[in-house]
Amino acid sequence: MSGSGIELHDSLKERFGFDRGIVRSYRTTFGEVDPRAPMPDDVVKERLVELGDETTNSVGTGRTWVIDVERRTSKGALVSIERWSMFGYPSNSARAEREPSATSSEPTTEIAIDELLITEEFVRSSATANGVTVAVHHDSSAARAAGARDIFLDTATQIALFRTRAEALLGNDRRVSSVELRMRAPICAGDTISFVTDGSAAVTDPDGARLELRLRAVVGGVTVSTAVVAFGP
Structure with missing residues (x-):
């Protein structure tokens, strides 16, 4: 297994010479099988959905990519589909100034x-x-x-x-x-x-x-x- 648990993510970091990677967002959609059940023989497939151009943000200069990870049982039943939105970058890259977060004075309940x-x-x-x-x-x-x-x-x-x-x-x-x-x-x-x-x-x-x-x-x-x-x- 790769260091992050996602082979494609680690291979993209290696391909572009990035030593760091962060998760921007994540979504998992569950199938008909409870993912918490023991599944020693589950089948995992990874697919690159999107590969972005080089960009600079407050973390560094690198690329975004989106990866789908599909898990099925050995009999083909869907366990889950995970969508990972990642950002890979070298630790010594240029960074952009972080924009201040918007705040609201509206009361919350x-x-x-x-x-x-x-x-x-x-x-x-x-x-x-x-x-x-x-x-x-x-x-x-x-x-x-x-x-x-x-x-x-x-x-x-x-x-x-x-x-x-x-x-x-x-x-x-x-x-x-x-x-x-x-x-x-x-x-x-x-x-x-x-x-x-x-x-x-x-x-x-x-x-x-x-x-x-x-x-x-x-x-x-x-x-x-x-x-x-x-x-x-």
């Missing part, structure tokens, strides 16, 4: 779900369980060299944290059909995450069969990740 202290052991063990061996999730020096305060959570772990909380809010009798994640900053060892939601489930299907719940992960009063968890067909 969000509901606090719970809090979770992220320990070094949790970061490392979660990454290992997900087959992610990238150094920034295991080695503090590597994480700091990449610009983070310490080792930080991998994408699959964040998806699991949001999914379990959404299921607890709406009930396990509803089937999660997809999870869309956007990460604004790394969640590092030593951080305490506050999970919040606006408490409403938006109906996105005419017959009301599909619901979407929006959640945020907040660290120190700053939103570090957002997720939209969809239930239904």
